[in-house]
Amino acid sequence: MSRPDWFVLALTLLVMIAYGLYKGRATKDLEGYFLSNRAVPWYMVLLGIMGTQASAVTFLSAPGQAYTDGMRFVQYYFGLPLAMVVLCISFVPVFHRLKVFTAYEYLEQRFDGKTRTLTSFLFLLQRGLSTGISISAPSIILSSLLGWNIVWTNIFMGGLLIIYTVTGGAKAVAYTQQLQMIIIFSGMTIAAYIVVHRLPAGVGLSEILHMGGKAGKLNIITTGFENKGKGFDWNDKYNLLSGTIGGFFLALSYFGTDQSQVGRYLTARSLSESRLGLLLNGLVKVPMQFLILLIGVMVFAFYKYNPEPIFFNKSQITVLEHSKYKDSLAIVTAQYNALEQRRLGGDPVGDGKEVYKATVRRWLDNIGGDSNDTNYIFLRFVTDYLPKGLVGLLIAVIFLAAWGSISATLNSLSSCTIIDFHKRFSKGVSVSREYRLSRLYTFFWGAFCVAVAQLAYNLGNSLIEAVNVLGSLFYGVILGIFLVAFYRKRVGGQAVFVSAVIIEIGVVVLGVLIQKKVVGLSFLWLNVIGAAGVVLLSELLNPFLCKRVPSSPQRPG
């Protein structure tokens, strides 16, 4: 990176920390620290919800995903608006009426203490680990592409935000997310403009869409029945059915039972503002994701007129240059470059370049390297073609996207630790001590997540893939518990607790079988299986385990 890029990057990050510290001051009790005194307006709730969901990988991977696999990834979000409606009808009014700090508090009132403890524990376990991965994933990409030290990249990616999150709590999180989202959208818009601007004269959006369509990149709607005669493809993650049904359960679980999201809309100053934030998220999420994917198609069109690298991840090429394939790589690269020059000169070259690309991928597989360069496509374009200063801004966008998501999660991990565990099991804690402990727990979870990020890097990609599916292993069961709580009023705590433990074990076993390719099923369906399993099994067990019919939840004293 050039000096102007470093300057823009450092300035953006410093401004963000200073803004967080400034906006988060004067927060001295739990209500202020975790819920911003329930005074946040709807537009900040909206930006908070969006900023928490969109991690750095969202902006790195999605354009690359469209470049390689087409735009069908957008279907993954079709269940989200439906989930927003269900949340506004069922979940949000209850959380607001009971004035809970965490979603799991409600479960103690509806069922019992152990169900609350189990659910909160499952959340802390999967969120703590997956947040470490959400630090690690963009750090690996940046360190690979820019040659940065991975330890320092992890610390900058997951550590600097701790400064304002520990000090300012939910208020600092809300205000910084607002600014982060503005910078992120500006950066992505500028990147999209530059892609189109650098295309030859006469090539506009219509030509881009035609090019993308011809190459199969505009496969926005797929049914899962594309392989004729083979029926529905249960392995396919992104189609209309799995995106709508699986995506609905995933979104319902994530936004309704994950404290990192529940904590955002509980900060709203009224039930109406919570609902408005969620419903507007339901309106804008699908078009927003469509536009991010469209950037990937634009980059695809850009490389039709410009030389495309044989492999987008530079660091893996360096690895090959130091392997037994060193000489072969030099020959293949020279032949590939010559072919690219002929293609750009107008000669028809057919699938020739794909053969060279596949060869490089095969060599990387043979030496245990990373043969998937999807996550590197967009950032490689940014570093190779964006003007000085803007590269720094786009790198800052990656950091800010990570910070927005991680800071909200640290705040929620801390709130669950103190509200669902510390306060319940150690009585008589003063308000000032509660506040100090909350800051301490926020710091602890921040350090824990950075440590997990470091561990994930050391253990390689397999762990990253495994931990990335953690959400699907736990979300379904947690959602099942909440669905029983809201919709099956006859079912008691003992039945739901036993069902949740049994189904959780079953889902983890099924997840392992899927990972080992014994069972052919997309991970998205685990959310449906987990939720439906808890609801059905608790209904079956309830007559045998129910001691009393629980009453409607009351407001805590």
Next chain:
Amino acid sequence: MDEERVPLFKKWSYWYALVIGFLAVCIALFYLLTKHFA
């Protein structure tokens, strides 16, 4: 009460219909785009 004040519309159910309807329109447009540029 503030909780009962619905912005823009008379009832929240209109908001729900808007969100679901907008999703349906998006899916229809995406389908047309897919078919047109295939």
